[in-house]
Amino acid sequence: MDIIMIGNAGASGTVKIAEKKYLELKEKYPEWFIDQAKNIQQDQNDEVYKKVEEIVEKTVVMIKSNDETIPLTFKCGEGGIMNTLWELGKVRKKGFVIDIFSIPIKQETVEISEFYHIDPYRLESFGAYIAVVRSGAESMALLRETGMEACIIGYLNNSKDKVLLFDTDGEVRFLDRPREDELAKVI
Numbered sequence: 001m002d003i004i005m006i007g008n009a010g011a012s013g014t015v016k017i018a019e020k021k022y023l024e025l026k027e028k029y030p031e032w033f034i035d036q037a038k039n040i041q042q043d044q045n046d047e048v049y050k051k052v053e054e055i056v057e058k059t060v061v062m063i064k065s066n067d068e069t070i071p072l073t074f075k076c077g078e079g080g081i082m083n084t085l086w087e088l089g090k091v092r093k094k095g096f097v098i099d100i101f102s103i104p105i106k107q108e109t110v111e112i113s114e115f116y117h118i119d120p121y122r123l124e125s126f127g128a129y130i131a132v133v134r135s136g137a138e139s140m141a142l143l144r145e146t147g148m149e150a151c152i153i154g155y156l157n158n159s160k161d162k163v164l165l166f167d168t169d170g171e172v173r174f175l176d177r178p179r180e181d182e183l184a185k186v187i
Helices: 011-020 022-026 031-038 046-066 080-092 107-116 136-145
Strands: 002-006 072-075 095-099 129-133 150-157 162-165 172-174
Touching: 002 136, 011 022, 011 031, 011 107, 022 031, 031 107, 072 080, 080 095, 080 129, 080 162, 129 136, 129 150, 136 150
Parallel strands: 095 162
Antiparallel strands: 002 129, 002 150, 072 129, 095 150, 162 172
């Protein structure tokens, strides 16, 4: 089974940091960059957030009716993508392999995370979703029809290992237990 992701890692945390630490960030980055970081989720008001949920739920129902598995959808939030992946492994009682470079992330999140020496994959990620589906390609096509972009970030396997691949040379790490959100280190 494939694991797909909708949205971007650390986006909601990036917005909060850019808003609260504007003056500090301005010492290193131009204003346009910080403004861009503040607008990563410019459409993340309550109405749009509901619409995203509806689209995801409709897609999951459509995927469910096309094959006989029950895909699981996880809302990302505090603790970022890594906490959500931990929850996925716990609920499914299976291991997985995730290609860290497949996880969508905005450059603003990368830059601001480097500036504050925090892990962008453990940064608040409200507005992103992770779903377990039988066919990632089919799911992505269905999501695109509804106006959502998604990507395959990994797959479930029958081991208990929660594997993170970090490069093309085969560097393997294992997912640690959930930790405090990186946002707490900055704000």
